[in-house]
Amino acid sequence: MNIIISNASSDPIYLQITNQIKKYIITGDLVESEPLPSIRKLAKELQISVITTKRAYEELEKEGLVESVRGKGFFVALRNKELLREKKMQLIEDHLSKIIDESKMLGISLEEFIEIITLLYE
Incomplete structure (x- = not known):
């Protein structure tokens, strides 16, 4: 999974992350039950705040695209x-x-x- 953050974009960073992960899920590049990078790991890779990454994952969870498993992280949700x-x-x-x-x-x-x-x- 390759996420690119653009400073020139009018979208906030969390939304850029959300949209790119959503696209990977919709296109099938991320499959059911596949783990997402940990919040800390993704934040470090993108050189952004952990809070921003957490918000992106929470948005995806609200949309039903990912599920959080306590103590294990976030996973692509079983697809409806x-x-x-x-x-x-x-x-x-x-x-x-x-x-x-x-x-x-x-x-x-x-x-x-x-x-x-x-x-x-x-």
Whole structure:
């Protein structure tokens, strides 16, 4: 797992970590029951506060993507296929929303946008 923190990002560091780990889980790069690095280890690797790493893990736990086991750490949660599908759909919707906003700024019509999507999808 390779997490990259960007100082240029408008997202807070904990959210950058959360989003990257979430992506690894959704894409299957992190599998069920796989342990995540300890909070301290990840904080040391990223040269950030332990509190920031802890917050990222807690956010992932709230979303049901990871589980904490007292005394053992955090693990990728057993996947609920519906939850995983919903997370994937949410990720796609977020990306498309940004692209749609940019398309509108550039004056691309809905018909042109659909045509572009159709061509790229095929």
